[in-house]
Amino acid sequence: MNRTRVSAFAAPVAALLFSGMICLHTHADETNGFRPNQYPPVYTPDWESLSKHGSAPEWLNDAKLGIYFHWGPYSVPAYRTEWYPRWMHIAKPANWGAGTMEYHEENYGPIEEFGYHHFIPMFTAEHFDADKWADLFQSAGARFAGPVAQHHDGFSMWDSNVNPNNAAAEGPKRDITGELLAALRDRGMKTITTFHHSFTGQRQRDGQPKGERALSYYRYDKDLFTSSEDPKLRKLYGNMPEEEFNEYWLSLVQEVVDKYSPDMIWFDSWLDVIPEDYRQRMAAHHFNAGEHRDQEVALICKQQDMPDDLRVLDIEQGGMKDMPDRLWMTDVTLSSSGWCYVQNQKYKPVDLLVRNMIDVWSKRGVVLLNISPRADGVIPDEQLDRLEGLGAWMKKYGEAIYGTRAHTIFGYGEAAIRDGSHGGQAATIKYSEKDVRFTRSADGMTINVFLLGQPKDGSQIAIKHLANSEGVQPVIDEVSYLGDGSQCDWTFENDVLSVAAPPATDANEIATVFQVKLQ
Structure with missing residues (x-):
């Protein structure tokens, strides 16, 4: 059932505003043959x-x-x-x-x-x-x-x-x-x-x-x-x-x-x-x-x-x-x-x-x-293929996306950032495994680390900037590779998390995602 957030005390005011809103729309009614619904005015047009x-x-x-x-x-x-x-x-x-x-x-x-x-x-x-x-x-x-x-x-x-x-x-x-x-x-x-x-x-x-x-x-x-x-x-x-x-x-x-x-x-x-x-x-x-x-x-x-x-x-x-x-x-x-x-x-x-x-x-x-x-309503195969690829990636790694919040910083890396045509940066930046991005779980107990590319098989990856907004370094419980949930060998010293890259057969060519669980 719909509910109205206008108190009984506000009813006379609401009625007055309601009447005024109808007056405001008189020209629209005459011009377009359309009369918009009139809702209780919780918000006024200012x-x-x-x-x-x-x-x-x-x-x-x-x-x-x-x-x-x-x-x-x-x-x-x-x-x-x-x-x-x-x-x-x-x-x-x-x-x-x-x-x-x-x-x-x-x-x-x-x-x-x-x-x-x-x-x-x-x-x-x-x-x-x-x-x-x-x-x-x-x-x-x-x-x-x-x-x-x-x-x-x-x-x-x-x-x-x-x-x-x-x-x-x-x-x-x-x-x-x-x-x-x-x-x-x-x-x-x-x-x-x-x-x-x-x-x-x-x-x-x-x-x-x-x-x-x-x-x-x-x-x-x-x-x-x-x-x-x-x-x-x-x-x-x-x-x-x-x-x-x-x-x-x-x-x-x-x-x-x-x-x-x-x-x-x-x-x-x-x-x-x-x-x-x-x-x-x-x-x-x-x-x-x-x-x-x-x-x-x-x-x-x-x-x-x-x-x-x-x-x-x-x-x-x-x-x-x-x-x-x-x-x-x-x-x-x-x-x-x-x-x-x-x-x-x-x-x-x-x-x-x-x-x-x-x-x-x-x-x-x-x-x-x-x-x-x-025009006939067909979505071309090239688009379907890309949507399928996007969906497959989101299904596997969506846990690090949906419902998450920002980390202390967004990330760091080496990509050349270009200006966008409508402000900000372009939407076609070429990233690599040297570019790192973060998200956090809503409860703050998991940091998701994205390498925007596939690292070399067996290489050691150094991840920085895991501290919270007060500069306090995290107490890490475990580190896992999100692709299959397998545990990673890791060390955390001098504010740097060192973790081994997953085998090439398990890595994702789009982005490698680690989950850092905190105590």
């Missing part, structure tokens, strides 16, 4: 109140790994990038979209005649199976999962009453989000939905940007579909005044929260272009929904788009160079570049992927891994 929610529930700290996917009509052309809908409208962009307009016109015809919305019927998803996908994500080691609910392209992957351009109404003609989240919950997994649509609204007209940034995903052109006043297409292309778009943006998020109860909602860059009061209303709605359902929810976003004390910071395609004092997240791709399925896609090897994940986990981080299904 930073002081919202900060009392906290940033990260303990279950997220325990979970460590989630999987999501970029999948939509942009998966049909499968050319270069999921930003195809933008670049098809821009001639000769000097970036990763180069050649997109030319490719589109060569293969589909002039953009004046074949718009992005014409891809929607071709996005069939006939092989999508929510149960099989949920099983796959769980077997890969994920403890939470979910879809990109709406990308910059303006297409909703759920059964939406707000956006007529949605997966239940056309294309797949199925509620992708609803089916998948139900399957995940059946398996005891947490759920996430991600939103990228704050960049969809056309904040420029006739090519003139607002302010210093061109804050429009679609280029406004009176001769193209992007300027359509058709009631349906204007929502896909974000062609509406800013005030109306802000209400539309908020309604989309609130609809997903109300219909599907995600444990986490996650926002891509450009959330800062949404006015502060709308961001506050969004957070209050999500937090109050969680309280009403007795559900510990989280909000994740990038840059400084929300205050730290109520959100989890996400760093795209990267990690932290040092260990922060609070939980954070990184979203990384299984592919070498890009997020959706594209022709001739290349993928990261499993060892590179897992070693960089271990680095994240050692620094209080959580990994959100992206995969890329084809």
